[in-house]
Amino acid sequence: MNFDFSDDQKFLKSEARKFLDANSSPAQVRKVLDDAARPYDEALWNAVAKQGWLGAAIPEEHGGLGLGHLELCVIAEELGRAVAPIPFASTVYFLGEAVMLAGDEAQKAEILPKIAGGEVIGALATSEGPGPVTAASLQASVIGGKLSGTKLPVTDGDIATLALVLAKENGQPGLYLVDLTGEGVTREAVSTIDPTRDAARLTFQGAPARRLGAAGEGFALLEQVMDRAAVLLAFEQTGGADKCLEMAKAYALERYAFGRVIASYQAIKHKLADMYVKNELARSNAYYGAWALNTNAPELPVAASAARIAASEAYWFAAKENIQTHGGIGFTWEVDAHLYYRRSRQLGLVAGAPRVWKERLVSQLERRNAA
Numbered sequence: 001m002n003f004d005f006s007d008d009q010k011f012l013k014s015e016a017r018k019f020l021d022a023n024s025s026p027a028q029v030r031k032v033l034d035d036a037a038r039p040y041d042e043a044l045w046n047a048v049a050k051q052g053w054l055g056a057a058i059p060e061e062h063g064g065l066g067l068g069h070l071e072l073c074v075i076a077e078e079l080g081r082a083v084a085p086i087p088f089a090s091t092v093y094f095l096g097e098a099v100m101l102a103g104d105e106a107q108k109a110e111i112l113p114k115i116a117g118g119e120v121i122g123a124l125a126t127s128e129g130p131g132p133v134t135a136a137s138l139q140a141s142v143i144g145g146k147l148s149g150t151k152l153p154v155t156d157g158d159i160a161t162l163a164l165v166l167a168k169e170n171g172q173p174g175l176y177l178v179d180l181t182g183e184g185v186t187r188e189a190v191s192t193i194d195p196t197r198d199a200a201r202l203t204f205q206g207a208p209a210r211r212l213g214a215a216g217e218g219f220a221l222l223e224q225v226m227d228r229a230a231v232l233l234a235f236e237q238t239g240g241a242d243k244c245l246e247m248a249k250a251y252a253l254e255r256y257a258f259g260r261v262i263a264s265y266q267a268i269k270h271k272l273a274d275m276y277v278k279n280e281l282a283r284s285n286a287y288y289g290a291w292a293l294n295t296n297a298p299e300l301p302v303a304a305s306a307a308r309i310a311a312s313e314a315y316w317f318a319a320k321e322n323i324q325t326h327g328g329i330g331f332t333w334e335v336d337a338h339l340y341y342r343r344s345r346q347l348g349l350v351a352g353a354p355r356v357w358k359e360r361l362v363s364q365l366e367r368r369n370a371a
């Protein structure tokens with residue numbers, strides 16, 4: 001069994017890295033970070049759309065490239081490495097996957113080509129404040145095709161044009177498509193640890209809503225979408241973690257202390273070794289998740305949970321140790337280490353914290369053993 005990517009996929013990875021090195025350098029990421037009026041890099045977003053990346057996994061009949069999820073995983077890893085300040089995950093991993101999974105033919109024909117072309121920016125709106133959303137706590141509701149309620153925080157909610165909203169209708173939870181540029185929608189920007197991936201409070205007051213999937217399937221469908229997004233996010237996190245290790249290693253080999261490069265000190269060696277071990281563990285779990293996602297294997301819920309947990313912990317650890325390896329200067333604004341620390345925390349929460357995924361992994365394993 002081959003657990004590696006094909007030569008064509010490796011070529012795509014190489015070309016994606018070259019493209020992002022040229023179009024999403026740390027200096028360009030900082031322009032978004034430093035400018036409160038610039039929530040994302042619009043030029044990069046348009047360039048990525050022209051590359052066809054937004055439609056990598058979307059079928060050709062709906063305007064995509066029809067490559068598959070393995071190619072999307074390759075692209076995700078390079079986007080994570082570059083900490084690209086664009087709403088790629090919200091649009092492709094969440095909205096795009098949800099529409100491909102549960103949309104009817106009319107919804108697919110309408111939305112997927114716009115996602116592939118960069119005309120739509122997506123957002124997933126499930127949270128209504130601190131704590132997980134459950135069937136009992138869900139407050140947002142749809143009556144007569146009109147949505148009312150508040151969602152907070154919604155990643156990329158301040159720039160999104162189409163949201164996937166969790167709400168209940170006649171007491172049954174469902175996922176609904178809501179045009180955020182239409183009537184009945186109010187947005188309020190929310191400050192986050194990573195301003196290159198903004199968030200917002202969305203308030204709906206009679207906003208037109210279209211259900212995605214069957215009535216009452218809201219949480220079941222959301223779990224399936226989350227499994228797919230978790231694998232893709234794991235590749236973003238792995239890419240970021242690898243870049244942190246590269247930055248720490250490069251600095252350790254050029255920084256001298258007491259007449260020696262600091263890489264020669266055992267404490268630094270141990271830091272780098274620990275980062276490498278966690279990164280490789282995350283990569284192996286991400287590959288397992290990629291296989292399960294690409295083949296739609298029944299192991300996907302377990303594989304996605306394992307990938308999500310390992311990647312979240314590896315990225316946070318690598319980002320933290322990268323700062324520590326740089327020493328006092330690592331905490332400063334001038335060093336790029338904080339770009340990765342911010343993104344590691346943001347990605348670690350955007351689809352549920354690792355604690356939630358650990359509980360889900362245990363429940364999935366228990367369910368499998370009981371079967």
